[in-house]
Amino acid sequence: MGPPARAALPAHLTLLYRGPLASCDYDCPYCPFAKRRDSPDTLRVDRAALERFTDWVAERAEHDPGTRISVLFTPWGEGLVRSWYRRAIVRLSRLPHVDRVAIQTNLGGRLGWLTECDLDSAALWTTYHPGEVAHERFLAKARELIDLGVRFSVGVVGLPEHLGAAARMRAALPEQVYLWVNAAEGRSYTDAEAATWQRIDPLFHHSRLPHPSRGLPCRTGESVLSVDGDGNVRRCHFVDDPLGNLYDGSFRERLGPSGCPLTTCDCHIGYVHLEPLDLYDVFRGGVIERIPAIRGS
Numbered sequence: 001m002g003p004p005a006r007a008a009l010p011a012h013l014t015l016l017y018r019g020p021l022a023s024c025d026y027d028c029p030y031c032p033f034a035k036r037r038d039s040p041d042t043l044r045v046d047r048a049a050l051e052r053f054t055d056w057v058a059e060r061a062e063h064d065p066g067t068r069i070s071v072l073f074t075p076w077g078e079g080l081v082r083s084w085y086r087r088a089i090v091r092l093s094r095l096p097h098v099d100r101v102a103i104q105t106n107l108g109g110r111l112g113w114l115t116e117c118d119l120d121s122a123a124l125w126t127t128y129h130p131g132e133v134a135h136e137r138f139l140a141k142a143r144e145l146i147d148l149g150v151r152f153s154v155g156v157v158g159l160p161e162h163l164g165a166a167a168r169m170r171a172a173l174p175e176q177v178y179l180w181v182n183a184a185e186g187r188s189y190t191d192a193e194a195a196t197w198q199r200i201d202p203l204f205h206h207s208r209l210p211h212p213s214r215g216l217p218c219r220t221g222e223s224v225l226s227v228d229g230d231g232n233v234r235r236c237h238f239v240d241d242p243l244g245n246l247y248d249g250s251f252r253e254r255l256g257p258s259g260c261p262l263t264t265c266d267c268h269i270g271y272v273h274l275e276p277l278d279l280y281d282v283f284r285g286g287v288i289e290r291i292p293a294i295r296g297s
Helices: 040-063 083-093 112-116 135-148 160-172 191-200
Strands: 012-018 068-073 098-105 122-127 151-158 179-183 224-228 232-234 242-245
Touching (some): 040 068, 040 083, 068 083, 083 098, 083 112, 112 135, 122 135, 135 151, 160 179, 179 191
Parallel strands (some): 012 068, 068 098, 098 122, 122 151, 151 179
Antiparallel strands (some): 224 232, 232 242
16 A cells, blocks of 8 residues: 555645744834844754745645645745845746745845746735835835836834824825735724824724634635744644644644634734635735735725
8 A cells, every 4th residue: 555645735825934034134113023133053044944945835836736825924034135035036936836925024125136036926015114214215115116017015013103104105105005004012092093094004994903813714724824944834823833844744634724713813914814804805816915906995
């Protein structure tokens, strides 16, 4: 008898990848990784881990030919200042079975490398940090992305001191560029404050309050997975229970529909996958890069 058949992957698999990288060139007071420096050893480990992950995705064309893949890189630090993240995005964007590859970035690095990507697949989830970069400099980067034909969203943390900068950036960006607002962690908004942010981001109401989630059906653990640098697979970044490992295939047997084990979900990369919220319809065609098809839902 031959080895037992492996459990099949879903027709479409979204992977949220976060390796050891935790260094950033910005010093945002609301971020625990501000101005952190990774050691040369950590950077070598991160590079090897990312290349192994990229190889695994590439190999799905042969080993899981019925599965299409989307990848969102969610590094703790800033990935695009590292050459191996840029190379990974270029490579993945050119794979026929990869629908989308995107990364969360402060947009501080150079952008010319994006011309090497297949721009039907590559996209950026960018965040504007008014305390770290001048309005004119960030806006120039956004305009460069537009000229290059890159899909991207722009976001800001909804702190009172960011309100003026966010409104100014919204007014300066073309209408087709979505500017999202994340509710600041631990902050309560009055109805009047929320209405002000809602005028900047018509979808702010989805971020304003944590979403009750315990027991609700969620795509995580079935067609959406979190992967760390060692290949450990979890249903999402916010649930510690491991499902297995990407590279030995042990995660496959635990894939399937299941309710969220947490009481609430307050991060977009988590709650966008909660089925009762119907946000896949709102962000149709742009789930991982946070670009809505429907702006005011």
